[in-house]
Amino acid sequence: MxxxxxxxxxxxxxxxxxxxxxxxxxxxxxxxxxxxxxxSVEHRLHPDSFRLHGNIRSISGGIAASDDRVAEMQEAFFASQDKWQSPAPGVVDVLNRLARDADIVFLTAMPPRHQDVRRTVLDMHGLTYPMIATEEPKGPVVASLIGGRDVPAVFIDDILRNHGSVRDSAPDCLLIHLMVNAVFRKMLPKAEEHIVVAEDWADAERVIRRHLGIAADY
Ligand SMILES: [Mg+2]
Structure with a gap:
């Protein structure tokens, strides 16, 4: 299906x-x-730059993990993500409030083989909104979701490349940059002017409500 x-x-x-x-x-x-x-597997992620490769090093010897080893560790992490991942601060309440007036869709770049466990994590926290898992560019997917309708739309992502893709395919969609991790956020290149940068979900909620024309009702 x-x-x-x-x-x-x-x-x-x-x-x-x-x-x-x-x-x-x-x-x-x-x-x-x-x-x-x-x-848990004797490595550490060092926030030396905005990338994983080279920054994942062994705890004992400080040796950078090879590309293959990094891929292997990412695979193992995503396969068991329900043991590790939890919602960003505030996101559950914000999305549940917004869902009274707007459609929410999760668009994750995860390989489809990890889709079931990701769905489990989201559902576990009451985030039961529909999810699309794809490794294709995000812009065309967002454009299909809008489908030529005359409704306001917002797209929230931490990766600037994805914002570029959505800007190209769905130019009227408001782009919001949000990255929960403050340490790595500081290392990101500056977002282009047309991208709104949100500090956290409280900030994002204000921007989203303004763009969608939904007044706060709480
Ligand atoms: Mg992301």
Whole structure:
């Protein structure tokens, strides 16, 4: 069954505003839990720059893990993410409030083989909104979700490349940059002017409500 196709069909038939959220470092914490996982296999993530490769080093010898080893550790982490990952501060309440007036969709760049365990983590925390897991560029997916409707839409992600993709495919969609981890956030290149930078979910909620024309009702 093509789950993504069903989700796109259901959302594209709605008349409500749209909120598309990335998952890692936006809805679920990623870097801190990944570091805790790495510690369990005698490694550590050093916040020396905005990348994983080269910054994952063995605890005992400080030796950088090879690309293959990094890929292996990421695979093991995502396969057991339900043991490590938890929601970003404030996200559960903010999304549950917004869902009264807007459609929420999770758009995660996770390989589809990890989709079930990711779904389990989100559901465990009451984040039961539809999820699309794909390694394709995000812009065309967001454009399909909007489907030419005249509804306001926002896209929230921590990776600037994804914002570029959405800008190209869905130019009217408001782009919000949100990265939960403050240490790595400081190392990011400055976001382009048309991208709104949110510090946290309280900040993001204000920006989203303003763009979608939804007054705070709490
Ligand atoms: Mg992310």
């Amino acid at each position: 093509d789950v993504s196709g069903d989700i796109i069909k259901a959302i594209a038939g709605s008349s409500r505003p749209l909120v598309v959220c990335d998952v890692d470092e936006v809805v679920l914490e990623f870097l801190d839990p990944f570091d805790r996982y790495l510690n």
